[in-house]
Structure formats: C-alpha cells, structure tokens
Amino acid sequence: MVMAESSKVIHVRNVGHEISENDLLQLFQPFGVITKLVMLRAKNQALLQMQDVSSAITALQFFTNVQPTIRGRNVYIQFSSHQELTTAEQNIHGREDEPNRILLVTVHHMLYPITVDVLHQVFSPYGFVEKIVTFQKSAGFQALIQYQAQPCAASARTSLQGRNIYDGCCQLDIQFSNLEELQVNYNNDRSRDYTNPNLPSEQKGRLPHPGYGDAGVAYPQMANTSAIAAAFGGGLPPGITGTNDRCTILVSNLNTDSVDEDKLFNLFSLYGNIVRIKLLRNKPDHALVQMGDGFQAELAVHFLKGAMLFGKRLEVNYSKHPNITPGTDSHDYVNSNLNRFNRNAAKNYRYCCSPTKMIHLSTLPQDVTEEEVVNHVQEHGAILNTKVFEMNGKKQALVQFENEEEAAEALVCKHATSLGGSIIRISFSQLQTI
Secondary structure, three states: OOOOOOEEEEEEOOOOOOOOHHHHHHHHHHHHHHEEEEEEEHEEEEEEEEEEEEHHHHHHHHHHOOOOEEEEEOEEEOOOOOOOOHHHHHHOOOOOOOOEEEEEEEEEEEOOOOOOOHHHHHHHHOEEEEEEEEEEEEOOOEEEEEEHHHHHHHHHHHHHOOOEEEEOEEEEEEEEEOOOOOOOOOOOOOEEEEOOOOOOOOOOOOOOOOOOOOOOOOOOOOOOHHHHHHHHHOOOOOOOOOOOOEEEEEEEEEOOOOOOOHHHHHOOOOOOOOOEEEEEOOOOOOOOEEEOOHHHHHHHHHHHHEEEEEEEEEEEEEEEOOOOOOOOOOOEEEOOOOOOHOOHHHHHHHOOOOOEEEEEEEEOOOOOHHHHHHHHHHOOEEEEEEEEEEEEEEEEEEEEEOOHHHHHHHHHHHHOEEEEOEOOEEEOOOOOOO
C-alpha cells in the first residue's frame, strides 16, 4: 500500500461528529508525533500531519491489516495529496471558532505536571501573555491563556496546535475561548496575572477559581489544601468526597507468604504519607495502615479497593481504630525519607490512580539501558513494552506489563530498590500505550 505519493499528511474519512480531535490523536499517537490536526467537520473528514513520512507509512501499513474504528465507527485512511499542512489549509478547514485573544488549551497525555510557569515559557514567544488560569476538568488538565493582542493568540495557536510540551507527552490541543477577559485573583502555580504582580498567592482555606474549574470545595481538616487544589484544580477526582477524617485503613485478604510492611508501604505511599503499618498477629492476612490524613486515606481506599496483589484481591476499608499505637509489633514510617508527599505533593496527588499495567520508573542512573531496566523487573511478569527516555536531564523509564497485578507486584517489590547505584522510584502510569 506504500505508493509513490507517500506523504506525512494522512487523510481520514467518515469522521462522524461524535469523533473528537482527541480520539484521532489517540488512534495515531502510537505511530509517532502528530504535529498538526485539522478537522474538516463539514465533510466528516480530517487531515493529520505526522512528524515524518516514515511515521505516516507505518500507520498506513498497520491499518491495511487492521480496520481502524473510533467509537464503533469505521474510519478510512489514505495519504493526503498535501505533502505539508500549510497555515492556509488550516485556516480554510480550521475550526469555525471566532479568533480571540484568549486561548483554551487542553493538555493530553500529561505525564508531568504543567504549571503556570511552564505554560508561560511555551506561549510567551508569540506575544505578551497577560494572564493564565489553569484547572482540572473531566476533559483533563486545561488552561486559559490571555494575550494582549489577538494576532499573538492566533499565531500561538497555529504554531503550537498538536505539539508536545515534552518529548512524547503533554500534547497541546488549542482552541479560541469565547471569554472576554480572564479574572485572576491569585498569583501562584495555578493562576497568574502578569499585569498585576501584587496579587496574594492564596485565599486561606478556599480553593481558587471555582468559576473556571469544577466547584471550589473547602477541606476543613486538611493541612495540604493548596497541594490538593493545585493537583485537582478546584475539583476532586470522581468518587472522592474530601470529607473523610479517618486516617487508619484495614487491609485484608493479603497473601501472607509474600506481603510484609515494606511492600504495603510501597503501595499505599502512592496515595499519601505513611505514619505506621501493623500486620495483625491474630489475623495474619490483615494489616492496619495509618495514613497522614483523612484525604490521603480516602484516596487509598478508593483506588486500591479490589486491587489484585500476589494472587489475592485486596479488601481495603476504613478501620475502627483512629490510629496505630506505636510498639514493637508496628513498623514506624513517620520519618521515612521514602514518603513521597513531603516533596512535590501536588504532583503526587495528580498521579493518584488505581493500579495500571504500566509502571513509571524515575531517579534512574544516567547511563541506564533498557536491558538493565527489563532485567530489574522482569521476574514479576510478562513485559510487553519498555521505553527509556530523558526528562529535564534525568533518566526515566516506562514498562508495560501484561496485566495490573504484575505491574503492582513489580512496584511493591522494586520501588526504593537500588539499580546501578541509584535508589529508584516507581509509580503507576496512566498512559495506555508507550
């Protein structure tokens, strides 16, 4: 099917109105970086430009044997007659939204936290950015970016649409907002008014900008309100109330041959700081885990209920004990430097999820190879895919297992172990594919 007129631009037909830009991005993401995407809504078609011709060829070769479908609808793909999507095409076919000096930006595949400063760095080359507001919605992480002048916003949108902030992730989806003026009340990691540097950084006890994100919520019992606000942008993950004040969790149906306090620590510390863990002597397959506060305990109960670990399905519930009494039969982690939420709390909250098939390894040695990473974790299950990459000058890796249980086993056994002289950190990644 690779014909002479190969092009890095792919023409997609039968793109129904229910198919979003993000659906198309997800279909073609595995084949390489997508640099531009234009929806031809009137014709039920789309044009998509890959970074290079070989990525486009790979995609088309793959889809000669596999019928691509999106939301149950067959879509049909071929090379476009365009070798390159020019601004003119984008303007002719682009969304019919009215140009405005305010952009609405959605970030897909957000492997790393995106702050106001990161966005300012990305968008300020195109003109003076007056204000930025970020928030978390069901569509994912979003930001509103207000330029001084409309042509700057248009130019930023043309140049940055479909681009990745970091290599292979944090892809920008940009449209014009219909807002007239952004309201910024605080200058902090989540919002900034560059025309008024004297704004306060926080209103005490309230979450900022309920108007843009989901409704603002006050968390009376939480000391870490600002980190939670930064992570979830004023809303909370579905199913999390933010009102629980019980800190201690009862975990049961544990595999007594395989589980110890440190392995439980490695799993539960994904959701908050651990104070103490106690294995119950009279019920060997039960343990108590005391978290830093009620919000962290709620995250752990919500995301770990029913998770598989060492062949057993975990039961995770709140305990009737308000705390674990220190003693020889309990393991104290209150001063452990392995607690994840002492630093970068907002980032850690944002990464909270149920166990996935994909683990993310960080703080790796600079010269680490893919083979060393695989050797370190392969005893825990079948590895389908791995990728070693560099982020802010630091080596990281993704490893995809066949199922969530194998990934969880690798995480609890290998988090905080030494690889090539470095103590590595492991968490679950929400990426579906590498």
